[in-house]
Amino acid sequence: MTEHVAVSKLKEKFSDSILNVAEFRGETTVTVKRDDIVSICAFLKQDIGFNFLTDLCGVDYLGKSPRFMVVYHLYSIGNKVRLRLKVPVPENDPRVDTVSGVWGTASWHERECWDLMGISFNKHPDLRRILMPADWEGHPLRKDYPLQGPDRAPYQGRVS
Amino acid sequence: MATKETMTINMGPQHPSTHGVLQLVLELDGEVVVKAVPHIGFLHRGVEKIAEYRTYHQALPLTDRLDYLAPMHNNLGYVLAVEKLLGITDMIPERATTIRVIMAELTRLKSHLVWLATHALDIGAMTVFIYCFRERERVMDMYEKVSGARMTSNYLKVGGLMADLPDGMEKEIRDFVNEMPGHVDTYEGLLTGNRIWQKRIQGVGVISAEAAIDMGVSGPSLRGSGVDWDLRRDDPYCGYETYEFKVPTGTGEGDTWSRYKARLDEMRESCKIIHQALDRLKPGPILADCPKICLPPKKDVVNSIEGLIHHFKIVSEGYKPEPGEVYVGVENPKGELGFYIVSDGSAKPYRMKIRPPSFVNLQALPQMVEGRLLADVVAIIGTLDIVLGEIDR
Numbered sequence: 001m002t003e004h005v006a007v008s009k010l011k012e013k014f015s016d017s018i019l020n021v022a023e024f025r026g027e028t029t030v031t032v033k034r035d036d037i038v039s040i041c042a043f044l045k046q047d048i049g050f051n052f053l054t055d056l057c058g059v060d061y062l063g064k065s066p067r068f069m070v071v072y073h074l075y076s077i078g079n080k081v082r083l084r085l086k087v088p089v090p091e092n093d094p095r096v097d098t099v100s101g102v103w104g105t106a107s108w109h110e111r112e113c114w115d116l117m118g119i120s121f122n123k124h125p126d127l128r129r130i131l132m133p134a135d136w137e138g139h140p141l142r143k144d145y146p147l148q149g150p151d152r153a154p155y156q157g158r159v160s
Numbered sequence: 161m162a163t164k165e166t167m168t169i170n171m172g173p174q175h176p177s178t179h180g181v182l183q184l185v186l187e188l189d190g191e192v193v194v195k196a197v198p199h200i201g202f203l204h205r206g207v208e209k210i211a212e213y214r215t216y217h218q219a220l221p222l223t224d225r226l227d228y229l230a231p232m233h234n235n236l237g238y239v240l241a242v243e244k245l246l247g248i249t250d251m252i253p254e255r256a257t258t259i260r261v262i263m264a265e266l267t268r269l270k271s272h273l274v275w276l277a278t279h280a281l282d283i284g285a286m287t288v289f290i291y292c293f294r295e296r297e298r299v300m301d302m303y304e305k306v307s308g309a310r311m312t313s314n315y316l317k318v319g320g321l322m323a324d325l326p327d328g329m330e331k332e333i334r335d336f337v338n339e340m341p342g343h344v345d346t347y348e349g350l351l352t353g354n355r356i357w358q359k360r361i362q363g364v365g366v367i368s369a370e371a372a373i374d375m376g377v378s379g380p381s382l383r384g385s386g387v388d389w390d391l392r393r394d395d396p397y398c399g400y401e402t403y404e405f406k407v408p409t410g411t412g413e414g415d416t417w418s419r420y421k422a423r424l425d426e427m428r429e430s431c432k433i434i435h436q437a438l439d440r441l442k443p444g445p446i447l448a449d450c451p452k453i454c455l456p457p458k459k460d461v462v463n464s465i466e467g468l469i470h471h472f473k474i475v476s477e478g479y480k481p482e483p484g485e486v487y488v489g490v491e492n493p494k495g496e497l498g499f500y501i502v503s504d505g506s507a508k509p510y511r512m513k514i515r516p517p518s519f520v521n522l523q524a525l526p527q528m529v530e531g532r533l534l535a536d537v538v539a540i541i542g543t544l545d546i547v548l549g550e551i552d553r
Contacts, residue, residue, distance in 0.1 A: 024484040025244050051373050054489065055498055055515040073487055073500065073515070077373060077387065080394045084487065105376025108523045116208075131201035131552060140209055147213055 004028040006048050006083050014040055019088070029084040031069075034096055037087050041072070041102045050074040050083060053099070056109035058089075058117035062143035067091035068119055072099070089119055098124040116141040166194055173202050177282040177538045180548030182522075184537070191533050196526045200519075203552035211512040215478030216242050216318060219509060224312040226514065227550040230271040232263045232303075233492045234550075235316040240397055241488040241499035242318045245481045248450055255444040256320035257398050262333060262437045263306070263315065264398070264490075265430040269340065270299040271493035271545075272427050276347060279420075279542035283360050288350050295343050298336055305329060319454035320447035334438055337431040344427050351420075361416035365528040365540035368414055375524040378517055379495025380426060381544055384419030386412030391491040403436050405429045416543040423545075453479045478507030494518050494545055516550040 007021055007030060017040065020031040032040055044050040055073040068089040075082050087096055098121040100106040110121045111130040118139030121127060129136060138145055148155055167188045173181040181202035187195040207226065211219040223234040243249050277292035300310045305326050307315035315322050351357045367377070369385040382389065390407040392400040408425030410418030447454040451470045460467030483505040489498040495517025502511040521544050528544075529537050 025247065025486050027486060029485070053376055054496065055487070055500060055513065057500065057511075057513040059502055059511045059513075071500065071513075073498070075489075077389050082395075082487070084485075103376065104371075104374040105520055105523060108519065129201075131204045133201070140206060145209075147209060 004083065005079075005081070006030075006044060006050070009048060010040065010044075013043060027082065027084060029086055031086045031088065034087050034089060037070075037072075037085070038097045038099055038102065040085070041099045044074060044083070044085075045102055049076045049078045052077050053103035053105050053109075054082075056099075056106055056113060058113045058119045058141070060117060060141065060143045065090070068094060068117065070096050070113065070119060094118060095120045095122055097122045100124060115139070118142060164189070171537070173199075177278075178541060179278060179546055181552075182541070182546065182548055184525075186534070186537065188534060191535075193529050193532055193534060193537060196529045196537070198522060198525055200522070200548070200551050203548050205553065207553045208512055208514060211509055213508065215507045216481070216509060217474065217478055219512065220317070221312065221314050223514075224314055225549060226516065226553060227271075227492065227494065227497070227518070227547045228311055229274050229547055230267045230493050231311060231313050232267045232315060233271075233490065233497065235314065236260060236264055236398075237488060237490040237492070237497045237499050239316045239318050240490065241486055241501050242481070244486045244488055245484065245501055245503055246318070246450075246453060246479070247482075248319065248448055248453065251448040251450060252320060253445045253448060255324075255442065256446045256448075258437050258441050259321055259325060259446070260316060261398050261400070261403070262434055262441075265433045265437070266299050266302060266333070268430045268493045269427055270296055270303075272423050272430075273299070275423060275493075275542075275545040279539075279545075280351060280357075282538045282542045283357065285351060285354070285357060288347055291343070291346060291350070295340065302329070302332060302336070305332075317447070317454065319450055320445075324446050330438055330441065333434065337434045337438075340431045341428050344424055348424060358417070360535075361420060361539055361543070364416045364532065364536050365543055366413070366415045367524060367528050371527065372414065372524065375527070376520040377495070377524050378520065379492065380419055380422045381495060381521050381524075383408065384410045384412075384422045384543075385414035386410075386418075391489055391496055395489065397488070397490060400433075403433050405433050416539055419543050480505060480507050489515070492517050494547065494550075495521055497550075514550075514553060516553065518544075518546040518548075519551045522546050522551060 017033040017036040022029045052075040054075045057071050059069045066088040070087045072085040110124055113119050114127055115129040115132050169186050171186055172178040172183040183199040185197045186193055207222050211222055223238045224231040226234045273292040273296040277289040280288035303313050304310050307313040367385055369387050372382050372385045386409050388407055388409055406429055408422045410422035455474055456467040456470050461471045481503045483503055485502045487500045489496045497517055498515030500513040501509050504510040528540050
């Protein structure tokens with residue numbers, strides 16, 4: 001399979017920031033360093049045409065180091081290609097720079113990621129909880145958060 | 161000198177024109193909206209969290225309940241993602257794929273009918289509501305005949321379909337799509353020439369193509385701004401590239417009128433796609449030949465030991481895709497519905513992220529309503545065609 005067009009350009013410009021490039025089922029995933037995410041996103045948007053941020057979310061790899069990954073799904077409406085970016089985020093400092101200055105749509109996605117996964121975004125204009133109530137404690141999508149909620153006994157299956 | 165003071169009012173979550181449980185806090189200067197802040201999450205059920213504790217097979221019914229006006233499209237996005245993860249995309253039989261296309265387009269019609277009905281009702285045209293629900297009821301009946309349920313259909317399965325179409329179904333669908341363009345003309349006759357309708361939606365809720373793309377708006381809401389982009393054509397799945405259809409962009413001006421035109425044209429195009437799909441529908445299997453993934457037919461379960469074992473293994477243990485991650489986006493009636501599934505090699509999704517189109521489209525609401533009259537807020541919520549089940553998940 002030929003290399004993704006964006007990957008070669010990224011390698012040229014940000015050779016030090018790329019940690020890994022993976023292919024799975026025809027999808028390309030580029031893992032990059034956390035500090036460079038905003039400049040990489042701005043480059044991908046302006047120079048390669050990834051004008052559409054489809055999705056942004058966090059994944060909790062509990063027990064691994066670094067614990068979290070923030071995943072960006074990019075799409076180019078002009079060239080009709082997808083690209084996935086991943087940023088490792090350590091457990092003791094779960095924060096990433098916001099990309100809401102690059103794509104406006106990132107704002108709510110980042111709020112959701114903060115709300116459910118507990119990853120905070122530096123310089124975000126309005127980082128509040130979005131799906132859970134404002135006074136909720138904990139971040140439900142973390143793997144160490146119980147399915148039934150914090151103060152209920154685990155579900156044991158149907159009794160009858 | 162008069163002092164200038166704004167008033168903050170609350171709209172929803174029980175307001176009838178917020179289409180569910182959306183709450184808007186509006187800051188008004190007289191009748192003009194200065195600031196709008198949406199509050200969501202009232203319907204949050206934690207679908208993504210629950211899915212992590214279910215096998216791939218068990219997580220499927222959860223997707224029906226996202227966009228409950230287009231349940232089969234949610235099923236479609238999910239099964240396509242799991243099939244891609246398993247690497248069996250090419251093994252899906254042709255008949256199953258064609259029926260998926262038919263049901264997906266019927267679902268689009270059904271969803272757009274509710275959009276038009278409620279959008280017109282919000283603005284005061286009640287007759288249209290009754291007409292649209294008459295046709296929607298027929299699609300619901302078809303849903304019931306193929307899947308047994310009117311809304312939570314759960315008809316699509318990983319590897320194919322739950323069951324084949326019942327006898328006489330093809331004719332019923334054919335009759336329906338023969339009539340449907342005429343019905344769309346009726347709705348247009350009720351609305352398009354209506355001066356009140358025109359005044360209420362022309363030039364209202366304008367969003368430029370650049371702003372819409374920046375906000376991640378997708379589907380007919382984006383096409384109304386003149387962006388000619390449809391995943392069915394540009395990132396095809398289920399063989400959509402082999403069907404002939406146009407991608408309507410309304411008038412391209414990005415106002416509510418343009419989105420109204422785009423959606424009506426989309427309904428006509430859906431009828432064309434269904435006709436083509438019915439033409440190529442041939443008898444054949446509806447499940448892929450993957451005994452470790454697809455539940456065997458009941459007669460095999462009770463008559464053969466292999467069938468029994470496979471059935472038992474799939475139900476009790478599930479199937480285990482290799483570790484990896486996939487993202488599949490489908491053109492839902494509202495926009496791009498995406499499923500991002502991470503597998504760690506176990507029988508349950510390690511992480512399932514849903515990209516709900518309504519959630520992202522709603523984010524553009526404040527910039528569409530600010531500076532407009534309070535009455536336009538209702539029109540703009542209607543034109544965005546949001547479903548709170550999918551926003552809150």
